[in-house]
Amino acid sequence: MSERTVQLGDVIPRPASVRPVTDATFPIVSGTAVSAPPDLERVAAHLGLPRAADGAIRLTLDRELPAEGYRLEITADGVTLAGGAPAGVFWGVQTLRQLGPVLPGGVIEDHPRYPYRGVMLDLARHFFTPDEVKAHIDLLVQFKINHLHLHLTDDQGWRLEIPGWPRLTEVGGGPGTGVDGAGPGFLTCAEYADLVAYAADRFVTVVPEIDMPGHVNAVQVAYPELTADGQPVAPRTDAEVGYSSLVAGKEETYAFVEAVLKTVADLTPGPYLHIGGDECMATPPGDYRAFLERVLPIPAAHGKSVIGWHEIAAVDLPENAIVQFWRIEESDEAVARAAASGRRVIVSPADRTYLDMKYDAGSPLGLDWAGHLTVERAYDWDPAERLPGVGEEAILGVEAPLWSETLRSVDDVRYLTFPRLPAVAEVAWSPRGGRDWASFRERLAAFGPRWTAAGINFHRAPEIDWH
């Protein structure tokens, strides 16, 4: 902890309302107990404090509050944390943890701007183990991130077991399938289910992505019958994109897609299936359209809403389809049309949210095709002002993708994630107009000593006066 006294508003993302009370504090000491009704047992467990019926930290539900909202009242006598639903109490617990152990007195009332606050991790270009992904989730929830998008398949590798299609993971998850030429690994169905449950226990929804019809070289290495001429193709672990495609005119394609999406839907309790759809330069436009017209309705047949990268907006979308905008252009007519027809948009402009962009020319990791992404650039923009025709009502939320071409370790993940993720998290959570770079950089500075103490590898961005 820093020398500076913690103020009630020293929280990231910045809460909607903060009313400090001078002088009152409540210190959490060993023996401080928590009381919680049965509905909040699992939330209370995350505090790691003893339990008592009359604990000084009281967790309650208040159905008048928004489901993810909470009210945190700190007095010299104790703490009352009410949430609209268990998720709201859990986010309030994250606020409490950032403020502690000597809690400043006052009242915080808070709720998110957007229901979807996401991070993407690319397991295809470099595999991360279930324990590594779980540790990542633990860090993300501190900033009230509630969706983890897993990019599970790409040209290099295939990282989720699909019963009946064993070569996807025997070959596509085998040795030499990472961009580094190492990277064997895949999630078994049981490991994936366990990861999804771990995330759910922290109010994080896993969004699985099976990228198609492009980004499928690993599929075609494993199953040559899914190529145009049925001939084997060579494995590739370079970082090129846009050279592979499923074949829109072949029935085998749809048997494969049906089987995979059914398996993933069955394994995923969350409401979304992401089918990729990006960078299909090897799919003729008519084939792209024909393929998507068959595939876009499949998630709904399994009770899921389909998400695709914004290229899918080129076709007529099913009613509940969600479009994820990712490029750097300042406008996109197809996305605006989709929004005008009621489709929701996840906003992930690469020049503001792609955590794999270098911080500056000296960054040892990351790419730079969308430019350099400083902490201030990740912070100082508004999702509802980015795309003409895609206003506040059309936006489901904001996601920060982390592609893994240049990543080799968890330390690498953390270096690119911190401190930019807190910036994007505040964009996604805090009220429109309630953000301020000068305040953010002050609040962010306090995380330096905490991350150092916790052994979190982060970039000491020169824009921040780290404590």
Ligand code: ACM
């Ligand atoms: C993407 O970055 N290809 C979605």
